[in-house]
Amino acid sequence: MTNPVLEQLTERRSVRAFTGETVKEADLAEIIKATQQAPTSINGQQITLVVVRDKERIARIAELAGQPGIAAADAFVAFVADFNRTAEAAKLAGTEQVVERSAEGILVGAVDAGIALATFQAAAAALGYGTTPIGGIRRNPAEIIALLELPPRTFPIVGSTLGVPDRARLNKVKPRVPVESFAMAERYDAEKVAEGVASYDQVLRAWWDGQGLTQMGGYAQETAGVYSRIYYPEVAATLRAQGFEFTD
Structure with missing residues (x-):
């Protein structure tokens, strides 16, 4: 059931x-x-x-x-x-x-x-x-x-x-990285992560195409496009203005 x-x-x-x-x-x-x-x-x-x-x-x-x-x-x-x-x-x-x-x-x-x-x-x-x-x-x-x-x-x-x-x-449920590269036994496995990224890049590309969104990039392109820059640059200054800071 x-x-x-x-x-x-x-x-x-x-x-x-x-x-x-x-x-x-x-x-x-x-x-x-x-x-x-x-x-x-x-x-x-x-x-x-x-x-x-x-x-x-x-x-x-x-x-x-x-x-x-x-x-x-x-x-x-x-x-x-x-x-x-x-x-x-x-x-x-x-x-x-x-x-x-x-x-x-x-x-x-x-x-x-x-x-x-x-x-x-x-x-x-x-x-x-x-x-x-x-x-x-x-x-x-x-x-x-x-x-x-x-x-x-x-x-x-x-x-x-x-x-x-x-x-x-x-939308259809979006696929995820292979579960073996997400949940690991006992210790982190960087090789599984790299393999998972490579395979998921193709899976996500196919998923976007299946949704008719051919303009979207794969996992590598979309993630790198955001994480290669400081995309919300006002966060640190605003945190400090609100009384948050690292003093430890």
Whole structure:
């Protein structure tokens, strides 16, 4: 018998085509409730969600992220690393918080945001909704911070669209690198990684062609095109402006 949870996870895809129908408030509340139960480092709960339903504000986020398709979503959710919350706890305990001034602090915020995002996507899919992770909110982080009125010690790590998927326009599930180059026994195997990259480059090329998107590159071309440059160059300066830094 097929496990419905595993089937949902293995069939996950980024949904960029929506019907325009409204996400029910009761469903959104359930998705948020499930997301809040995601684990966080030391139970610090240093993640805050900012849920945007106003269409003009979603359109502005789409503009700042450089991804016009975001505007088609019914809702947009920002996953914010929130050490303002833990600073309040430190104040209550009569101590000074310094975690946001460490590399570990930034990693904690990013990791916890990623865990929350994955939980959010799974919960949304369980109720029949579609999502797409949006790293583009880091493209113009200072403007996103201003739009969402985020205080110091917070940073918008990632976002997600949310809407009713147009199932007639869903992409096929995108293939991944060979599993043997993804999950390794006991130790890292660089040779398997290199072999996996070479084979996956051809697999992804064929997948794009099958979608009629012949203009897209293979894995090597697409990845190198982004990672050969600092593609969101405002992140470090904006982190510092928000009170984040490496002092350790």
